[in-house]
Amino acid sequence: MDKIPILRMGAFLLVTIQVDLYDRLALNLESDLIQMVDKTRAKGVLIDISAVSIVDSFMGRIIGNIASMSRIMDAQTVVVGMQPAVAITLIELGLPLKGVHTALNVEKGMDLLKSMIDLEEEDEDQDLTEDDLIAE
Amino acid sequence: MDKIPILRMGAFLLVTIQVDLYDRLALNLESDLIQMVDKTRAKGVLIDISAVSIVDSFMGRIIGNIASMSRIMDAQTVVVGMQPAVAITLIELGLPLKGVHTALNVEKGMDLLKSMIDLEEEDEDQDLTEDDLIAE
Numbered sequence: 004m005d006k007i008p009i010l011r012m013g014a015f016l017l018v019t020i021q022v023d024l025y026d027r028l029a030l031n032l033e034s035d036l037i038q039m040v041d042k043t044r045a046k047g048v049l050i051d052i053s054a055v056s057i058v059d060s061f062m063g064r065i066i067g068n069i070a071s072m073s074r075i076m077d078a079q080t081v082v083v084g085m086q087p088a089v090a091i092t093l094i095e096l097g098l099p100l101k102g103v104h105t106a107l108n109v110e111k112g113m114d115l116l117k118s119m120i121d122l123e124e125e126d127e128d129q130d131l132t133e134d135d136l137i138a139e
Numbered sequence: 140m141d142k143i144p145i146l147r148m149g150a151f152l153l154v155t156i157q158v159d160l161y162d163r164l165a166l167n168l169e170s171d172l173i174q175m176v177d178k179t180r181a182k183g184v185l186i187d188i189s190a191v192s193i194v195d196s197f198m199g200r201i202i203g204n205i206a207s208m209s210r211i212m213d214a215q216t217v218v219v220g221m222q223p224a225v226a227i228t229l230i231e232l233g234l235p236l237k238g239v240h241t242a243l244n245v246e247k248g249m250d251l252l253k254s255m256i257d258l259e260e261e262d263e264d265q266d267l268t269e270d271d272l273i274a275e
Contacts, residue, residue, distance in 0.1 A: 008155055008190040008220070010245045012148070017245075019144055019155045054144040084144070109146045109153075 007032050009039050015047040015116055016040065016078075017109070021054045029065045036069060040076045047116035048073050051109060053084030063098035070103045079104065079119050083112035143168050145175050151183040151252055152176065152214075153245070157190045165201045172205060176212045183252035184209050187245060189220025199234035206239045215240065215255050219248035 005028060010017040016039055018032070036048065050066065052058075070080035081104045093100060104119075106112035141164060146153045152175055154168070172184065186202065188194075206216035217240045229236060240255075242248035 006190060007157065008187060010153075010155065010187060010189075010220075012245060012249075017146075017153075019146065019157070021143065021155070021157045051144060051146060053146075054142060084146075109148060113148075 005031065006035065009036055011039070011043055011045070012113075014045060014120070015049055015113065016043065016045045017049045017051065019051040019054070023057075024062050024065055026061075029061070033065065033069060033072065037072050037076060040073060040078050045078050046120050048078055048080045049109060049112050049116065050080065050082045051084045052082060052089065053086070053108075055089060056086055058089045058092050058096075060096050060098060063093055063096060063100065066103060067098070067100060070100075074102070079116055081106055081112040081115055083107065083109050141167065142171065145172055147175070147179055147181070148249075150181060150256070151185055151249065152179065152181045153185045153187065155187040155190070159193075160198050160201055162197075165197070169201065169205060169208065173208050173212060176209060176214050181214050182256050184214055184216045185245060185248045185252065186216065186218045187220045188218060188225065189222070189244075191225060192222055194225045194228050194232075196232050196234060199229055199232060199236065202239060203234070203236060206236075210238070215252055217242055217248040217251055219243070219245050 007018060007020065007022075007028065010019075016036065018036065022028070024032070039045065040048065048069065050069065052066075055062070066082060073080045082100070083106045085105060104115060106115050143154060143156065143158075143164065146155075152172065154172065158164070160168070175181065176184065184205065186205065188202075191198070202218060209216045218236065219242045221241060240251060242251050
């Protein structure tokens with residue numbers, strides 16, 4: 004099993020990390036995920052790390068990479084289920100996961116994604132109205 | 140990581156199996172899942188096995204056990220994402236997964252669970268109406 008499954012749930016993708024991310028697995032996950040975002044036109048990516056009890060700088064970097072890649076593809080990333088010890092380690096390692104949204108569990112993460120996407124759409128609507136006004 | 144995370148999504152629980160289920164892990168999963176069904180009053184359990192490429196009689200039995208236990212707890216079980224080779228192996232092993240519902244992916248599995256729960260509720264409503272009629 005050298006692939007982490009990516010589950011599609013409506014407009015979102017869900018990834019549950021249960022195993023240690025060694026180099027190839029992490030690179031596979033990155034490319035699979037970006038391809039899935041492209042194929043499914045997902046607006047959000049949820050990464051569940053509730054089963055991860057040990058984190059190192061490599062894993063922190065991978066999560067950061069996924070978030071950055073997704074953002075370029077117009078999808079938001081939310082990391083959910085982080086254990087307290089993992090949060091402590093990340094900060095001690097000097098990896099504050101900048102630009103990555105977090106939530107306590109998958110449900111809260113989905114709510115956060117939905118609210119972020121709603122906001123984006125509102126912004127777009129507003130831009131349109133402004134454009135209309137200028138056109139008038 | 141000797142625990143498989145169970146994610147709560149609304150009225151359903153989602154389990155993604157990514158690692159080989161050895162004895163203790165499988166037993167932990169069974170007991171964790173039943174406790175979660177009890178705690179969250181979940182109406183459905185989705186088991187994603189899209190990352191499972193090799194299946195043996197032990198794993199087949201565990202899936203059957205989870206489905207039977209959930210049914211006693213008034214929750215339906217749907218197995219999603221089965222690879223064709225796994226389906227072939229299960230039948231060749233003489234494990235047709237009786238009483239376990241299956242669906243092609245998580246989205247279809249959720250739709251199936253929702254329709255099953257709607258049906259149950261309709262039945263309950265109908266029972267109530269019949270009772271009301273008798274009462275009248």
